[in-house]
Amino acid sequence: MAIEIDAALPADWEGVVALWEAVGLTRPWNDARADFDLALAGPASTILLAREGAALRGTVMVGFDGHRGWVYYLGVDPACRDAGIGRALMQASEQWLTARGCPKIQLMVRGSNAEARGFYEALGYDVQDVVTIGRRLDGRG
Template sequence: MNTCSSTRQAGADDRDAVVSLWEACGLTRPWNDAAADFKRAVDGATSAILCFEEDGKLVATVMVGDDGHRGWVYYLGVLPDGRRQGLGRLMMAAAESWLRERGAPKIQLMVRDDNEQAIGFYKALGYKLQPVVTIGRRLD
């Protein structure tokens, strides 16, 4: 990382760059509208998207939210050419700080069960697999 780096909260004008980063990182799925996810997070009173820039270029993001019971992390992404430089750890530290400032007692995230690389990353940060099953239903 160089000295022209900064972490900040995304605003509405960042939508295209953030969604593009999520797509480049393989975080989007056809059944989830990433632009709508971005808007809900940026417009929400209990959520945010944190961004990391180098030389004015967006290279990493993380979405955070506080549901009133626990904190959640989504869309942690680092552009492929910026990986293995500590940016993922930096973004998780920023997410934890954001949630801690809001009094969240616990942090949760969901990882697809076949994403061994992501699971290994979170385990290296001290996160543990939880003995729960996620159950859901689409509302659209």
């Protein structure tokens, strides 16, 4: 069966968050359900889903801040890895951003995640000389 990519709907939250948890994308200090809801709340972001029939096989959150496009929560069902689903989700993310006039796409990968870094390098992404500086505003973590 072929993989189809479409935008998530509010009713998809449970399956999406379950996949994020299954592949290790969530962290205790982040509220994945709130992330899901916020991504669907406005026109500047969305969550794209890769489905095989009714089965959820992968997800990616994509957004445009007016200057750069960002990718978060790219995850593929471990049983479906190496089937091109991650690549297809990244291509769909690039198309979504291009349609909104976005000139550049960025993402963050944990430094210890060599597998993810290799995946993105194979897609033509490169490590940039940027330091990420942040501060929590919600009092968690």
